[in-house]
Amino acid sequence: xxxxxxxxxxxxxxxxxxxxxxxxxxxxxxxxxxxxxxxxxxxxxxxxxxxxxxxxxxxxxxxxxxxxxxxxxxxxxxxxxxxxxxxxxxxxxxxxxxxxxxxxxxxxxxxxxxxxxxxxxxxxxxxxxxxxxxxxxxxxxxxxxxxxxxxxxxxxxxxxxxxxxxxxxxxxxxxxxxxxxxxxxxxxxxxxxxxxxxxxxxxxxxxxxxxxxxxxxxxxxxxxxxxxxxxxxxxxxxxxxxxxxxxxxxxxxxxxxxxxxxxxxxxxxxxxxxxxxxxxxxxxxxxxxxxxxxxxxxxxxxxxxxxxxxxxxxxxxxxxxxxxxxxxxxxxxxxxxxxxxxxxxxxxxxxxxxxxxxxxxxxxxxxxxxxxxxxxxxxxxxxxxxxxxxxxxxxxxxxxxxxxxxxxxxxxxxxxxxxxxxxxxxxxxxxxxxxxxxxxxxxxxxxxxxxxxxxxxxxxxxxxxxxxxxxxxxxxxxxxxxxxxxxxxxxxxxxxxxx
Amino acid sequence: xxxxxxxxxxxxxxxxxxxxxxxxxxxxxxxxxxxxxxxxxxxxxxxxxxxxxxxxxxxxxxxxxxxxxxxxxxxxxxxxxxxxxxxxxxxxxxxxxxxxxxxxxxxxxxxxxxxxxxxxxxxxxxxxxxxxxxxxxxxxxxxxxxxxxxxxxxxxxxxxxxxxxxxxxxxxxxxxxxxxxxxxxxxxxxxxxxxxxxxxxxxxxxxxxxxxxxxxxxxxxxxxxxxxxxxxxxxxxxxxxxxxxxxxxxxxxxxxxxxxxxxxxxxxxxxxxxxxxxxxxxxxxxxxxxxxxxxxxxxxxxxxxxxxxxxxxxxxxxxxxxxxxxxxxxxxxxxxxxxxxxxxxxxxxxxxxxxxxxxxxxxxxxxxxxxxxxxxxxxxxxxxxxxxxxxxxxxxxxxxxxxxxxxxxxxxxxxxxxxxxxxxxxxxxxxxxxxxxxxxxxxxxxxxxxxxxxxxxxxxxxxxxxxxxxxxxxxxxxxxxxxxxxxxxxxxxxxxxxx
Numbered sequence: 001x002x003x004x005x006x007x008x009x010x011x012x013x014x015x016x017x018x019x020x021x022x023x024x025x026x027x028x029x030x031x032x033x034x035x036x037x038x039x040x041x042x043x044x045x046x047x048x049x050x051x052x053x054x055x056x057x058x059x060x061x062x063x064x065x066x067x068x069x070x071x072x073x074x075x076x077x078x079x080x081x082x083x084x085x086x087x088x089x090x091x092x093x094x095x096x097x098x099x100x101x102x103x104x105x106x107x108x109x110x111x112x113x114x115x116x117x118x119x120x121x122x123x124x125x126x127x128x129x130x131x132x133x134x135x136x137x138x139x140x141x142x143x144x145x146x147x148x149x150x151x152x153x154x155x156x157x158x159x160x161x162x163x164x165x166x167x168x169x170x171x172x173x174x175x176x177x178x179x180x181x182x183x184x185x186x187x188x189x190x191x192x193x194x195x196x197x198x199x200x201x202x203x204x205x206x207x208x209x210x211x212x213x214x215x216x217x218x219x220x221x222x223x224x225x226x227x228x229x230x231x232x233x234x235x236x237x238x239x240x241x242x243x244x245x246x247x248x249x250x251x252x253x254x255x256x257x258x259x260x261x262x263x264x265x266x267x268x269x270x271x272x273x274x275x276x277x278x279x280x281x282x283x284x285x286x287x288x289x290x291x292x293x294x295x296x297x298x299x300x301x302x303x304x305x306x307x308x309x310x311x312x313x314x315x316x317x318x319x320x321x322x323x324x325x326x327x328x329x330x331x332x333x334x335x336x337x338x339x340x341x342x343x344x345x346x347x348x349x350x351x352x353x354x355x356x357x358x359x360x361x362x363x364x365x366x367x368x369x370x371x372x373x374x375x376x377x378x379x380x381x382x383x384x385x386x387x388x389x390x391x392x393x394x395x396x397x398x399x400x401x402x403x404x405x406x407x408x409x410x411x412x413x414x415x416x417x418x419x420x421x422x423x424x425x426x427x428x429x430x431x432x433x434x435x436x437x438x439x440x441x442x443x444x445x446x447x448x449x450x451x452x453x454x455x456x457x458x459x460x461x462x463x464x465x466x467x468x469x470x471x472x473x474x475x476x477x478x479x480x481x482x483x484x485x486x487x488x489x490x491x492x493x494x495x496x497x498x499x
Numbered sequence: 500x501x502x503x504x505x506x507x508x509x510x511x512x513x514x515x516x517x518x519x520x521x522x523x524x525x526x527x528x529x530x531x532x533x534x535x536x537x538x539x540x541x542x543x544x545x546x547x548x549x550x551x552x553x554x555x556x557x558x559x560x561x562x563x564x565x566x567x568x569x570x571x572x573x574x575x576x577x578x579x580x581x582x583x584x585x586x587x588x589x590x591x592x593x594x595x596x597x598x599x600x601x602x603x604x605x606x607x608x609x610x611x612x613x614x615x616x617x618x619x620x621x622x623x624x625x626x627x628x629x630x631x632x633x634x635x636x637x638x639x640x641x642x643x644x645x646x647x648x649x650x651x652x653x654x655x656x657x658x659x660x661x662x663x664x665x666x667x668x669x670x671x672x673x674x675x676x677x678x679x680x681x682x683x684x685x686x687x688x689x690x691x692x693x694x695x696x697x698x699x700x701x702x703x704x705x706x707x708x709x710x711x712x713x714x715x716x717x718x719x720x721x722x723x724x725x726x727x728x729x730x731x732x733x734x735x736x737x738x739x740x741x742x743x744x745x746x747x748x749x750x751x752x753x754x755x756x757x758x759x760x761x762x763x764x765x766x767x768x769x770x771x772x773x774x775x776x777x778x779x780x781x782x783x784x785x786x787x788x789x790x791x792x793x794x795x796x797x798x799x800x801x802x803x804x805x806x807x808x809x810x811x812x813x814x815x816x817x818x819x820x821x822x823x824x825x826x827x828x829x830x831x832x833x834x835x836x837x838x839x840x841x842x843x844x845x846x847x848x849x850x851x852x853x854x855x856x857x858x859x860x861x862x863x864x865x866x867x868x869x870x871x872x873x874x875x876x877x878x879x880x881x882x883x884x885x886x887x888x889x890x891x892x893x894x895x896x897x898x899x900x901x902x903x904x905x906x907x908x909x910x911x912x913x914x915x916x917x918x919x920x921x922x923x924x925x926x927x928x929x930x931x932x933x934x935x936x937x938x939x940x941x942x943x944x945x946x947x948x949x950x951x952x953x954x955x956x957x958x959x960x961x962x963x964x965x966x967x968x969x970x971x972x973x974x975x976x977x978x979x980x981x982x983x984x985x986x987x988x989x990x991x992x993x994x995x996x997x998x
Contacts, residue, residue: 010823011816011880174819175673175704180800205674205819301679317510320673320704324509381510 003138004170004204005031005067012181012207019228020060020212027207031135033064038072038133040126044115046074046098048137051146053077053097055088055105055192056119057214062191065101066200070144070163073137077146077158078192082474087156091148095158095354140164146354147194149291158354159291168347169294170201172319176299177232177259177285183208184256186233188221194295195236195264198287203232218246222254229256234287236264238473241271241416244278255281263287263295265478266385266403268410269312276304288315288383292369294348297322298383313407314382322346325368326377339376339386343368374401391481393422395430398458402481405432405461408454414442417471419481420461423488434461435484437471502637503669503703504530504566511680511706518727519559519711526706530634532563537571537632539625543614545573545597547636550645552576552596554587554604554691555618556713561690564600565699569643569662572636576645576657577691581973586655590647594657594853639663645853646693648790657853658790667846668793669700671818675798676731676758676784682707683755685732687720693794694735694763697786702731717745721753728755733786735763737972740770743777754780762786762794764977765884765902767909768811775803787814787882791868793847796821797882812906813881821845824867825876838875838885842867873900890980892921894929897957901980904931904960907953913941916970918980919960922987933960934983936970 008017008027017030025033041052052069054062054076062078069076077095079088085106092100093110100109103118117126144166146158173179185203187210189195203210211228213221221243224230235243240262247254260275260282267286276284284303289295300306300316318324325333326340334340349369352360363370374392375385386392387401394400402420409418416439422430436447444464451460472480507516507526516529524532540551551568553561553575561577568575576594578587584605591599592609599608602617616625643665645657672678684702686709688694702709710727712720720742723729734742739761746753759774759781766785775783783802788794799805799815817823824832825839833839848868851859862869873891874884885891886900893899901919908917915938921929935946943963950959971979 006822007817007819007880010876013878171670171674171819175670175678178677179674318506320506320670323505377509379512381506 003071003135004167004201005034005071005135008204008207015181015207016209017204017207018060018063018210018212020058020063020210021214023060025060030060030064030067032132033127034068034071034135035132036127036130037064037068038135040130040133041069041072041074041099042133043130044099048073049075049143050099051075051077051095051097052099053079053092053095053101053113054119055079055081055083055100055102057081058187058191058196058212059119059214060210060212061101061119061123063187063200063210063212066191066197067204068135070142070166071135071137072133073142075143075145077148078197079148080192080474081190091156091158094156095146095148138163140167143351147291157356157359160351160354161294162351165294165348165350166201168321169198169296170205172296172299172321172348173198173202174205175320176301177202177261179203179206179208179232181207182231184229184231185210186221186224186228186230187212188216188233188239189236189264190216193264194289194291195234198234198261198263198289198295199232208232216242218242219250222246222250222252225254225257226252231256232259232261233257234261234263236478237262237267237271238265238417238479240267240275244271244274247278248274254279257282259283259285261285261287263289266406268407269307270410272303272312273307276307286315288385290344290369290371292350292363292371293322293344293346294350296348297324297342297344297371300382311378311382314378314384316383317381318383319348322348324377324381324383326375327368327370331365334376336379337376339374341389342371342373342375342383342385344371345369391421393420393430393432395422395425395428395432396458397429400432400459402432404455405434405451405459408451408459409434409436409447409461411454412442412447412450414438414440415447417479419471419479419484421481421485423463423485425462428462431462432459433488434464435471436464436466437468438466442466502570502634503666503700504533504570504634507703507706514680514706515708516703516706517559517562517709517711519557519562519709520713522559524559529559529563529566531631532626533567533570533634534631535626535629536563536567537634539629539632540568540571540573540598541632542629543598547572548574548642549598550574550576550594550596551598552578552591552594552600552612553618554578554580554582554599554601556580557686557690557695557711558618558713559709559711560600560618560622562686562699562709562711565690565696566703567634569641569665570634570636571632572641574642574644576647577696578647579691579973580689590655590657593655594645594647637662639666642850646790656855656858659850659853660793661850664793664847664849665700667820668697668795669704671795671798671820671847672697672701673704674819675800676701676760678702678705678707678731680706681730683728683730684709685720685723685727685729686711687715687732687738688735688763689715692763693788693790694733697733697760697762697788697794698731707731715741717741718749721745721749721751724753724756725751730755731758731760732756733760733762735977736761736766736770737764737978739766739774743770743773746777747773753778756781758782758784760784760786762788765905767906768806769909771802771811772806775806785814787884789843789868789870791849791862791870792821792843792845793849795847796823796841796843796870799881810877810881813877813883815882816880817882818847821847823876823880823882825874826867826869830864833875835878836875838873841870841872841874841882841884843870844868890920892919892929892931894921894924894927894931895957896928899931899958901931903954904933904950904958907950907958908933908935908946908960910953911941911946911949913937913939914946916978918970918978918983920980920984922962922984924961927961930961931958932987933963934970935963935965936967937965941965 286300298316417437425431785799797815916936924930
């Protein structure tokens with residue numbers, strides 16, 4: 001198969017490939033830089049399949065690494081730029097990375113890392129001294145990247161995605177939305193996360209343009225949408241909420257923006273409404289996925305037309321090339337409307353976790369990726385997620401899905417951010433607890449009363465902690481519920497351990 | 500991967516799947532019939548991989564065979580319904596078909612054919628007495644069908660297409676145009692030809708609707724477009740010319756028709772202009788392909804915006820998953836603007852010709868399918884075909900592409916149909932000869948004068964035969980230039996043979 005970059009060169013060598021600050025590159029220039037990057041890596045005498053890590057803010061050099069490293073026969077390892085030194089060192093060592101592209105490498109580098117190159121002028125120096133290398137390593141079964149998950153969940157694992165996985169995902173995206181030479185894709189989410197690179201191959205394939213936002217800020221995003229006439233993007237929910245608020249306060253000319261996708265975390269219907277009100281000309285597309293599925297699993301096109309429908313709470317229908325099944329604990333498929341674990345099969349599913357045979361065996365069962373998400377399908381294949389399997393709260397013998405309680409809280413106009421989880425309770429086993437950051441003054445009593453009108457009594461938070469500072473978030477802007485939950489259980493675990 | 504039918508059932512079991520005369524089937528009903536068809540074939544004790552042939556006009560039963568036979572583990576063999584008994588018998592024997600679905604089977608059936616079922620009530624009787632069989636044979640490398648080519652070219656060959664080939668083609672189509680649950684695809688071209696089934700898998704995948712035109716007639720097609728609110732279709736050029744003429748004379752309400760693709764034969768810019776004038780709201784899409792490439796090779800979306808551009812004569816840019824190269828006779832790639840043979844590589848390329856090792860070796864060279872078409876690429880990857888390799892005329896030492904001369908003739912308002920080819924000439928080796936069917940009175944002299952204004956002297960036909968009856972066409976409505984050329988060369992060959 002023709003690689004996306006090869007096709008972009010054929011059909012749009014002179015098209016603008018990337019806009020990043022003052023830098024503007026055509027596909028011919030981008031491909032030239034990618035080939036010199038390949039040549040530079042070859043000159044380091046790396047073995048085929050060597051791991052090349054990158055950590056830093058979004059920039060055109062990140063895009064070049066994303067396109068060049070796998071095609072040159074190496075394995076890309078994008079690392080969470082917000083991770084601590086210890087976390088970065090862990091991932092570098094786990095991956096056995098030979099090269100690290102980073103302007104701020106961890107102080108203590110694992111011994112495997114032989115070369116460190118900054119994502120700044122030193123990157124240009126490297127390219128300047130290189131001859132061109134080949135970009136022809138595109139075997140579909142070959143490993144293209146290790147994508148470290150973690151942030152909201154336990155220990156970091158390297159998700160192994162092949163070229164075929166990434167290509168299948170791009171095809172699934174293109175089968176939903178038209179990508180054309182006139183497409184101008186805003187890279188808004190961080191590129192170490194699947195949400196940041198989800199549109200890259202589709203945009204390259206169409207010889208469209210990437211407009212890169214180095215770090216997310218709502219006003220900056222809107223300024224770029226206006227000045228660069230952005231047509232397509234993906235926001236994670238917290239970003240969509242922020243740009244919608246900003247656009248409502250200080251409207252820009254955003255009529256070029258016809259396609260807004262969102263994903264990476266559950267979204268409240270209220271956030272969708274605000275998004276639609278702020279960008280009335282744009283189609284909203286809900287994308288549900290996981291790093292392990294490269295990432296698209298389900299899609300809800302024309303979601304803006306579903307806002308008054310129960311399906312506004314769905315994350316859509318399986319993408320064209322994705323097989324989805326709701327699995328009971330015995331492995332059988334659950335019928336319509338029955339909650340079970342979301343399982344995914346298809347050419348987009350990872351080959352496994354790097355060096356983690358046990359976790360791989362647990363995650364890939366008979367070719368199905370077991371997502372750990374609980375959900376059900378309706379009669380037209382719309383997937384409704386109810387919770388992460390491990391975020392489900394068992395209180396007084398009842399199952400409570402934290403997401404449902406969060407949705408109820410978000411329906412209150414005062415609620416800006418909310419996180420719901422179980423805390424130890426002598427009476428209930430677990431008690432439903434909420435942490436809320438309000439956008440305007442509100443009391444615990446008001447929120448409890450509000451929730452009682454929407455959800456069953458046993459689901460209503462037993463306690464609500466109202467805070468003024470923003471909730472802690474991962475680099476991909478997901479709320480770190482783990483960190484919020486942890487203090488409540490630490491004491492308990494200490495007690496259990498010491499009992 | 501989820502099969503298209505499996506996905507349609509999941510997301511649109513109650514959607515209308517097919518409209519054919521008085522018959523309307525939902526996806527649930529269609530899938531039920533496909534499963535009973537699978538059960539019926541199983542009950543015939545066919546071996547896995549057995550060939551199941553079909554010959555007849557377009558109908559919902561043809562669609563059921565197309566979807567069910569490969570998924571049940573057998574190989575579909577669609578046969579040209581206009582072939583003579585001798586041609587049908589040849590293909591049935593070559594394929595070793597065990598079953599033939601046809602209402603008019605050839606009188607002398609090859610011995611391999613054990614079962615004949617009509618595409619009428621006897622089909623219903625077969626289904627009525629069957630239990631449901633599985634439709635789970637979707638291994639991407641397994642043979643899905645033998646598609647017999649021939650009609651415009653020499654001896655008929657069975658093109659072997661795998662499930663993966665057909666799926667890759669559907670993905671390439673979906674990556675160009677949006678297929679949605681609201682898509683209503685008019686099956687206008689005959690279903691034994693790739694042009695007739697090109698939209699099937701994409702439409703099923705989206706749980707859209709097939710509106711089936713049993714046999715082509717311009718007024719019937721337009722009536723269906725109006726009454727069934729057709730949104731997408733493909734016409735071969737002669738069909739597009741006919742519906743455009745009919746719509747101009749007797750306009751229907753055709754605003755639902757937003758996507759018109761055309762393919763299967765070269766098209767004159769004048770035909771495109773008339774098509775655009777008749778259907779101003781529709782996007783025109785040029786599709787170039789071959790049975791051997793399942794079939795899409797290049798696509799020219801928004802072709803209606805190119806009518807005043809030299810690119811209106813192009814057949815577009817390579818589809819997303821298709822690699823295209825212009826090969827010189829030494830096998831190297833020709834640069835931009837240089838004419839060579841069009842070669843195609845990708846997951847859509849056939850695995851070979853059935854039982855024809857020599858022809859397969861000739862056609863598949865280092866993974867490239869050598870199409871036999873001559874063409875060049877411009878600087879943005881637009882493919883311009885100049886001729887079939889064997890239709891090129893060598894006259895007085897000059898190469899003349901018959902398509903260029905035809906294009907010149909079509910630019911004259913009186914020309915309805917035209918075919919240009921070389922005939923034996925003592926002086927020139929070959930002389931350029933044209934056969935023209937006019938739509939209004941015109942003389943040979945007028946046409947020659949007209950051509951002289953457009954093309955070089957040596958390309959202008961030395962002789963023009965003006966006929967009143969339509970030119971002979973294949974079942975897929977391609978002009979049978981072979982039949983037109985043959986009488987001129989027969990005499991010559993007789994002479995050569997007897998000299």
